Every structure is written in C-alpha cells, then in structure tokens.
Amino acid sequence: MTGVSMTDAQHVEIGLGRPERRRDPSMADVAREAGVSGQTVSRVANGRTNVDPETRSRVVQAMQKLGYRPNSAARALRSGRFQSIGVIMFSLSSYGNTRTLDAVASEAARSGYSLTLMPLSSATQSDVSGAFDRLREQAVDGVIILIEAHRLNGADLELPSGLPVVVLDSSAHYEYPVVDTDQAQGARLATEHLLELGHRTVHHVSGPKGSYSAERRAQSWRATLEAAGAPVPDMAVGDWTSDSGYRLGLSLASDPLVTAVFSANDQMAVGLSRAIYEAGRRIPADVSVVGFDDMADSANHFPPLTTVRQHFDRVGIEALTALIEEIEGGVSDVRALVPTELVVRASTAPPRV
Numbered sequence: 108m109t110g111v112s113m114t115d116a117q118h119v120e121i122g123l124g125r126p127e128r129r130r131d132p133s134m135a136d137v138a139r140e141a142g143v144s145g146q147t148v149s150r151v152a153n154g155r156t157n158v159d160p161e162t163r164s165r166v167v168q169a170m171q172k173l174g175y176r177p178n179s180a181a182r183a184l185r186s187g188r189f190q191s192i193g194v195i196m197f198s199l200s201s202y203g204n205t206r207t208l209d210a211v212a213s214e215a216a217r218s219g220y221s222l223t224l225m226p227l228s229s230a231t232q233s234d235v236s237g238a239f240d241r242l243r244e245q246a247v248d249g250v251i252i253l254i255e256a257h258r259l260n261g262a263d264l265e266l267p268s269g270l271p272v273v274v275l276d277s278s279a280h281y282e283y284p285v286v287d288t289d290q291a292q293g294a295r296l297a298t299e300h301l302l303e304l305g306h307r308t309v310h311h312v313s314g315p316k317g318s319y320s321a322e323r324r325a326q327s328w329r330a331t332l333e334a335a336g337a338p339v340p341d342m343a344v345g346d347w348t349s350d351s352g353y354r355l356g357l358s359l360a361s362d363p364l365v366t367a368v369f370s371a372n373d374q375m376a377v378g379l380s381r382a383i384y385e386a387g388r389r390i391p392a393d394v395s396v397v398g399f400d401d402m403a404d405s406a407n408h409f410p411p412l413t414t415v416r417q418h419f420d421r422v423g424i425e426a427l428t429a430l431i432e433e434i435e436g437g438v439s440d441v442r443a444l445v446p447t448e449l450v451v452r453a454s455t456a457p458p459r460v
Contacts, residue, residue, distance in 0.1 A: 132173040141169035192430065193223045193242035193250045193270075197230040201347055202374060202400055203320070203417065204253060207275060210423030211251060218427055223247055230254045232265065243270055249430045251275060252283075271433030273426050273441075276320060284429040284441040286422055290320050293415035293447035294327035297369045297397040300413070300449055302331075305457045306367035306395065308338045312355050312379060314371040315346045324371050324399065345371070349378035356382025366394055366458045373398035373405050373414055380408070380454075391456035401450055411452035421445045 134152070138145045143166060150158050151166040158166070169175070192215055198204050212222050223245055225238040235254065242250055249271035272283045301309045311328045314321025325342060332339045343359065345351035352375030359365045360383045370376035376398035383394050390396055390410055398405060401416035422445050429441040 132175040134175070136173055137166065137169045137175050140173060141165045188434070189246045189248050190219055191221045191223060191245075191247045192427075193225060193239075193245070193247040194253065195225045195227065195235060195238045195242070195250060196253045197227050199226060202372065202402055203276070203419075206400075206417070206419040207253060207422055210419040210421075211253075211275075211426055212423075213420070214423040214427040218431060220248070220427075220431075227254070236265070239270070248434045249273070251426055251430060271430055273430045273433075275422065275426055284433070284443075286425045286429065286441060286443045287445070288320075288417045288422060289444040289446050290323035291327035292444075293399060293417070293449075294324040294369070294371075295331045296447065296449040297399065297415050298328050298331040299335075300451065301367040301369065301395055301397060301455065302335050302337060304367075304395065304455060307458075308332060308340055308367070310340045310343070310359055310365050310368045312343045312345050312352060312359075312368060312370045312375050314344075314375075316344060318347075321371055328369055345375045347372055347374060349374045349381075351375060352378025353382050355379065357386070359383075360386035360388055360394070367397075367455075368394060369397045369399075371399055373400045373402040373412060376412060376414070377408065380412075390454050392459065395455040395458075397455060405450075406452065408454070410454050413452045413455040414450055416448040416450050418445050418448070 134145055134148050137148045141148070141162075143162060147158060147162060148166055151163050151170075194208065194211065196204065196208060199208070208224075215222050223242060225242055227234050227238060235252070239250060247270070251273050253275045274283050274285045276287050298309050309328065309332060311325060313325045313328075316322075329339055329342075343355040345355055352370060355375075356368075356379035359368060359379070368379060370379055376396055380390055380396055383390055383396070388394055396412065398412050398414035399417075401414045405412040405414050425441070425443045425445060429443070
C-alpha cells in the first residue's frame with residue numbers, strides 16, 4: 108500500500124484550521140500593560156491599601172482591558188482569608204429581618220465580601236451550632252447571627268470556637284460583639300409622643316412573647332407610662348402580621364376609652380387601622396396610631412402613619428465594621444445601639460375633648 112505524504116503547505120493549511128487556545132492574561136501581563144511591578148498588581152488584586160489612587164486606577168484599567176481576573180482560591184491560600192461572611196438567620200418573612208439582611212449584604216459587598224446565607228426553620232441551640240459548623244466547612248471568614256434571644260430557649264448562645272462572630276438583634280449579655288437598633292428608645296419616643304398630645308394613656312399591641320425586640324419595646328412602653336404617672340393598660344400580644352393587628356384591633360376599637368395605640372410594628376398597625384375604621388371610628392380624630400419600622404408603604408398609608416424609623420443601613424455598617432475588625436485580628440467589644448427616629452405623620456393628633 109502506497110503511503111500518502113503531505114507537503115509543507117498542506118501541514119500549514121491544516122494547522123491554520125486548528126484554533127489555538129487563548130492563554131488567560133497573567134499578573135505579569137497586567138504589570139506590563141499598567142507599567143508597574145508585579146508586586147503592585149498583587150497589592151491591588153488583594154485589596155491592599157498601600158497603593159496610591161492613581162496607580163490603583165491604572166492597574167484596574169489594565170485588568171479590565173486584558174480581562175484579568177484574580178485567582179480568589181490562590182489568594183485565599185496565601186492570605187488565609189476567603190472574603191466571605193456567613194449569616195445565620197431564623198426568619199426571612201419579617202420586615203425588620205429582611206431589611207437588616209439587605210443592609211448587611213450591601214455593606215459586605217461594599218467591603219469586598221460575599222455572603223453565604225444559612226436560614227433555619229427553627230432556632231434551637233443545636234440548630235444554630237449545626238449551622239455554624241456548616242458555615243465553617245464552607246470557608247467563611249466570620250459569622251453574623253440574626254436570631255432573637257428568646258428563640259434559643261432563654262439560654263445564652265454558645266458556639267464552637269474558631270470564627271469571629273457578631274450578633275444582631277439580640278440581648279447585650281453575650282460575649283460576642285452585639286449590634287442592635289435601640290428598641291427601648293424607639294418605644295419611648297412613640298409613647299411619649301402620644302402622651303404629649305394629651306392622651307390619658309397609650310395602649311400597646313406587642314410582638315410575640317418569644318421575641319427579644321418585642322419584649323424591649325413593651326418594657327419601654329410600660330416604663331414610659333409609669334414614669335409619666337399614666338395608667339398601664341393590659342397589653343395585646345400579636346405576631347408581627349397585619350392579620351394579628353386586625354384581630355386585636357377589633358377588641359381595642361370597641362372600647363371608647365382607647366384613644367391612642369402604639370403598635371410594635373407597622374404591619375400590625377395596618378391591620379389595627381382597618382379594625383378601627385370598620386368599628387366606625389376615625390384615625391386620628393377618634394384614635395391615634397403609631398407604628399414601628401417605617402416601612403416603605405407607611406407614608407402612603409391612609410392616613411400616613413406616624414412611626415419609629417429604624418436605620419438598618421447603620422446596623423449593617425456597624426455589624427460589618429465589628430466583624431471585619433475581628434477577622435483582621437483585632438478584638439472587638441462592640442455593644443452598639445443604633446438610634447431610632449420618630450417620624451410624625453397624619454395618624455396621630457390630640458384626643459377629642
């Protein structure tokens with residue numbers, strides 16, 4: 108059998124038809140493009156601060172032009188950091204929790220960290236510890252815990268060691284850094300506002316008994332009434348939903364002595380308002396209503412709802428600042444209470460004489 112030989116031209120022709128795999132740009136390529144050393148490129152890629160802004164900008168532009176992407180796995184091996192934060196969270200359904208998570212996520216992204224969310228269907232000590240262990244296996248640098256204290260069976264939170272931790276929306280007696288909205292201040296502002304308008308007392312629709320936030324708001328409501336020498340009515344206990352506010356509001360609206368109600372959140376205040384109107388009473392002419400949270404829809408409620416504004420963005424900043432300080436080897440003993448703000452709208456007025 109006669110063999111078939113190929114000419115040089117045929118070899119070249121076949122070679123031209125075979126696409127060459129493009130090499131990914133390297134750190135050295137970026138250094139050449141930006142006119143800097145490889146060490147400078149490494150500093151920029153690793154988020155170091157000891158690079159002047161003009162040089163950093165030139166390096167970033169070179170990275171973008173060449174399509175260079177830092178190898179995060181290699182960077183983690185070198186630095187011992189993964190630029191990732193875990194969040195253990197019980198409920199995604201409540202407005203406060205979702206806004207807090209959003210604030211934490213925004214601040215984490217701004218700080219160059221990704222988030223790994225570990226939602227729990229229940230929040231026992233073993234559930235939280237198990238979630239913590241799973242996060243540690245997934246290579247996070249630190250953990251934020253957003254679970255109310257009483258859901259942990261009244262016991263102090265105990266976690267395995269090995270990762271920095273910050274606790275949000277929880278009581279301040281833990282050994283970990285704690286960041287929270289100043290729940291007591293917000294409830295005091297709401298109750299004082301209604302008393303200063305001339306109401307004889309203020310009724311309260313609280314959140315569930317298992318909630319630390321609800322308890323702090325209720326305690327402050329009661330203490331404010333006692334300090335003013337005002338009667339302290341029986342407290343109505345809801346579950347954060349507008350349905351519970353409506354159900355409890357039916358009873359409150361039927362009592363002509365009820366002229367002012369402080370609701371522990373805006374959602375229950377919405378249900379409460381419906382019950383008041385269905386009973387033939389008007390807001391604020393017959394009953395003044397104050398909420399808590401300042402949801403986006405509160406200003407468009409009818410009438411616009413007077414409420415306590417929580418600054419979730421500041422909670423996120425405080426939490427991430429404390430956690431990153433610990434991640435970077437510092438010792439954070441933060442006990443931060445982020446102030447609230449009373450937003451007065453049209454749902455409150457002096458009582459009718």
